[in-house]
């Protein structure tokens with residue numbers, strides 16, 4: 001079955017699965033999702049038509065430039081979330 005998928009979204013998820021635990025930041029789901037949201041807003045969407053399951057195979061040969069971009073985005077997103085964690089559900093000041 002063919003599907004339309006956002007490659008960037010899938011790549012961010014896979015990237016965070018591998019690297020988020022190495023980052024010096026709260027590991028709760030809320031903070032992780034905040035980091036993901038910031039990354040996805042900053043990275044350009046890239047839509048691809050794929051067979052179910054095929055996307056994960058393509059991820060393995062991630063372009064090295066993409067890795068650098070993702071690392072940079074993750075570090076910036078981690079800094080933002082660290083400065084202003086929202087995991088206690090307090091309203092932002």
Ligand SMILES: [Zn+2]
Nearest residue numbers: 026028031087
């Ligand atoms: Zn947290």
